Amino acid sequence: MTTTTTWEKVERLPDGHRIFFAGDKIAIADNSGRTPELTDDGTLWMDFSRPLVVAGKFACIPIINEERGEFVTGTDFETVLMLSERYDWAIKIHGFEFIARRVDAQAA
Secondary structure, rough: OOOOOOOOEEEEEEOEEEEEEEEEEEEEEEEOOOOHOOOOOOOOOEEEOOOEEEOOOOEEEEEOOOOOOEEEEEEHHHHHHHHHHHHOOEEEEEEEEEOOOOOOOOOO
16 A cells, blocks of 8 residues: 655665655655655665664665565665764664764764
């Protein structure tokens, strides 16, 4: 079942995914459709209750689909760092959790 959502804002992530804002929720989408509900995967919500993960050369973003449950989507390290800093989102690496912080004088 496809639910129509009003998307308030769209941003492109460094890895090429797009994020769509709807109230206090954020959906992530690839380029297979114009909006999240029109993509091959359907609407995938970013799951801030679980940490971002980096393991060796693998990095992922936790997501949830209301019909299929919890899973992850692959990404790159730049995107993980950006999301961690922007949303105060923990990154799990080797069992430890970290949060990225900008140290440059021009941090937004």
